[in-house]
Amino acid sequence: MNQPGTSTSLFTRLRFVLVETSHPGNIGAVARAMKTMGFSQLVLVNPRFPDARQQEEAIAFASGALDVLGAARIVGSIDEALDGCNFAAALSARLREYSPPVLTPRALAAQLAAGDSLQAALVFGSERYGLPNEIIERCNALINIPSNPDYSSLNLAQAAQVLAYEARLASVGDSVPSTPIGFQGQAASLTQIDGMYTHLEQALVAIDFLDPANPKKLMPRLRRLFSRTQLETEEVNILRGIARQVLLKLGR
Numbered sequence: 016m017n018q019p020g021t022s023t024s025l026f027t028r029l030r031f032v033l034v035e036t037s038h039p040g041n042i043g044a045v046a047r048a049m050k051t052m053g054f055s056q057l058v059l060v061n062p063r064f065p066d067a068r069q070q071e072e073a074i075a076f077a078s079g080a081l082d083v084l085g086a087a088r089i090v091g092s093i094d095e096a097l098d099g100c101n102f103a104a105a106l107s108a109r110l111r112e113y114s115p116p117v118l119t120p121r122a123l124a125a126q127l128a129a130g131d132s133l134q135a136a137l138v139f140g141s142e143r144y145g146l147p148n149e150i151i152e153r154c155n156a157l158i159n160i161p162s163n164p165d166y167s168s169l170n171l172a173q174a175a176q177v178l179a180y181e182a183r184l185a186s187v188g189d190s191v192p193s194t195p196i197g198f199q200g201q202a203a204s205l206t207q208i209d210g211m212y213t214h215l216e217q218a219l220v221a222i223d224f225l226d227p228a229n230p231k232k233l234m235p236r237l238r239r240l241f242s243r244t245q246l247e248t249e250e251v252n253i254l255r256g257i258a259r260q261v262l263l264k265l266g267r
């Protein structure tokens with residue numbers, strides 16, 4: 016599933032490789048994690064169950080991402096999984112003595128998003144053993160999700176979610192949709208707002224809160240307060256209504 020944009024979009028350049036995964040449920044959950052962030056290329060290297068894609072748990076955890084799960088490729092070696100890639104990043108909860116450069120998911124995602132010609136793989140280890148050193152040493156980077164040093168091992172699908180999320184943000188940014196959500200009234204015009212200040216000022220003078228001979232900075236401060244609020248016509252009318260009522264009660 017391509018995102019709007021070009022064929023070099025990270026969504027078509029990034030694959031998720033799961034090595035020797037034990038639990039079909041985790042495979043399904045990774046498919047879901049990927050699809051929620053717009054990714055679809057899933058490769059399984061020697062899963063414990065060759066029919067993992069059809070297993071009940073995988074299907075249940077994939078939920079609406081059955082397309083990603085069903086299209087997952089099953090291969091017999093890491094070489095096959097990385098075929099066509101020119102960049103591979105190994106995911107590990109543990110840092111090693113000998114390893115490629117260590118990056119955070121965010122730093123990696125920035126590199127991947129910027130490198131249009133990168134055909135990249137994220138390589139995840141098995142639930143019990145993680146990734147073997149031979150695979151880590153073949154990768155261009157070792158990715159460590161910063162976590163609690165006393166308990167740093169995330170669930171496989173949750174680790175995949177973190178990476179998919181960072182990759183998405185690095186690609187499309189983190190702004191929320193620009194169309195306003197929920198109720199939004201009509202923005203008040205400057206004339207309406209000016210009328211409101213005049214009205215408020217009269218009321219404040221009438222109740223002796225504002226001394227016209229010595230106004231200090233009251234009105235400028237109130238203007239500053241309201242200028243931060245993006246007043247709507249309805250709200251201006253409420254404030255004017257309050258001022259009107261004050262004046263009415265005082266017989267002015």
Ligand code: SAH
Nearest residue numbers: 106107108139140143145159160168169174
């Ligand atoms: N028991 C294994 C961890 C398995 S968790 C071990 O000690 O290595 C399954 C996979 O999720 C890991 O192989 C790794 O690819 C990924 N993962 C889990 N926690 C991670 C972390 N903090 N940083 C990077 N990857 C992590």
